[in-house]
Amino acid sequence: MLTMTSIRRLGGEFALINAIAKVTGKPKNKRVVVGIGDDAAVLAYDKKHYMLLTVDMLVEGDHFSQKWSTPEQIGMKAMEVNVSDIAAMGGLPEYALISISLPEDVPVESVIRVYKGMNTVARKYNFDIIGGNTTHGKNLIIDIIIAGFVEKDRLCLRSGAKIGDLVCVTGDLGKSAAGLETLKAGFKGNVKPHLEPKCRLKEARMISLHANAMIDVSDGLASEVGHICERSNVGAEVFKEKIPISKNTLSLAKKVGKDPYDLALHGGEDFELVFTIPEEKLENIKIACPITIVGRIVDKKRGIYLVDKGRRMPPGSGYDHFKQE
Numbered sequence: 001m002l003t004m005t006s007i008r009r010l011g012g013e014f015a016l017i018n019a020i021a022k023v024t025g026k027p028k029n030k031r032v033v034v035g036i037g038d039d040a041a042v043l044a045y046d047k048k049h050y051m052l053l054t055v056d057m058l059v060e061g062d063h064f065s066q067k068w069s070t071p072e073q074i075g076m077k078a079m080e081v082n083v084s085d086i087a088a089m090g091g092l093p094e095y096a097l098i099s100i101s102l103p104e105d106v107p108v109e110s111v112i113r114v115y116k117g118m119n120t121v122a123r124k125y126n127f128d129i130i131g132g133n134t135t136h137g138k139n140l141i142i143d144i145i146i147a148g149f150v151e152k153d154r155l156c157l158r159s160g161a162k163i164g165d166l167v168c169v170t171g172d173l174g175k176s177a178a179g180l181e182t183l184k185a186g187f188k189g190n191v192k193p194h195l196e197p198k199c200r201l202k203e204a205r206m207i208s209l210h211a212n213a214m215i216d217v218s219d220g221l222a223s224e225v226g227h228i229c230e231r232s233n234v235g236a237e238v239f240k241e242k243i244p245i246s247k248n249t250l251s252l253a254k255k256v257g258k259d260p261y262d263l264a265l266h267g268g269e270d271f272e273l274v275f276t277i278p279e280e281k282l283e284n285i286k287i288a289c290p291i292t293i294v295g296r297i298v299d300k301k302r303g304i305y306l307v308d309k310g311r312r313m314p315p316g317s318g319y320d321h322f323k324q325e
Contacts, residue, residue: 039088052148054085060139075117084199088216090208091150098132101141161213161232165276167295172244177267178252214275220266222315238295
């Protein structure tokens with residue numbers, strides 16, 4: 001029985017999501033185009049647009065720590081995380097609702113600074129904070145709902161990958177996890193990518209016109225490629241030496257004794273984009289940030305694997321909130 005099984009034994013966070021999806025069942029409302037299983041829900045809106053709805057929660061002690069994050073940084077991160085889900089669908093954010101749980105002794109000034117951080121991001125991406133809810137609890141928890149819109153020809157799902165597609169990523173990976181490990185170890189270094197992550201909204205708008213599938217990197221490259229393959233019913237090969245890792249990430253990883261490729265594959269919170277695209281369409285994407293081809297979509301029968309110096313191996317799973325109980 002599910003009630004007698006721990007989430008870890010069930011298979012972790014994503015196995016739990018699948019179990020919940022079985023309970024809720026297929027949506028009865030015909031306006032629901034995509035429900036559980038992508039970066040955002042997709043609803044029919046008008047002839048040219050879909051509505052996008054996403055929600056994400058940040059919990060103190062898990063996603064951030066007040067030991068090293070300012071209130072403004074906490075607010076900015078909470079909002080960027082949610083905008084990233086809208087970006088991964090090819091859309092634009094329009095409205096945000098914020099629920100926040102606050103310790104009873106938190107200074108009002110700190111709360112205001114958190115909201116200033118969230119509003120900074122809302123202004124940057126030109127959308128409005130229009131309401132929410134407040135309550136009290138032991139830890140600071142921020143839960144944000146964002147509603148956005150996407151043109152029908154720009155909608156990009158996890159489920160569209162085709163055999164032969166290139167697997168590409170924007171920017172570089174492992175930077176957030178490297179920053180977190182550096183902070184935890186008490187070392188100095190450039191940890192801004194962890195404290196102030198930036199999503200790829202502008203880039204996603206261009207990519208979505210040409211890509212077959214897309215997802216943001218919230219749980220690590222291995223996990224995100226796995227999600228695309230699961231939803232698209234395909235396999236994938238990823239070449240370890242092709243994974244883009246910055247000099248700063250390499251330096252921090254060495255300092256804390258971590259494998260930078262492990263951080264890129266399994267660390268998460270980079271909020272870059274992973275997308276699949278036909279090779280002939282890649283030249284159509286002209287954006288400011290670098291794009292790296294890290295692999296290719298293959299037949300499902302071949303599975304999902306990492307190629308390291310000619311050897312094939314399982315890529316491993318990404319970050320899972322329920323690995324530790």
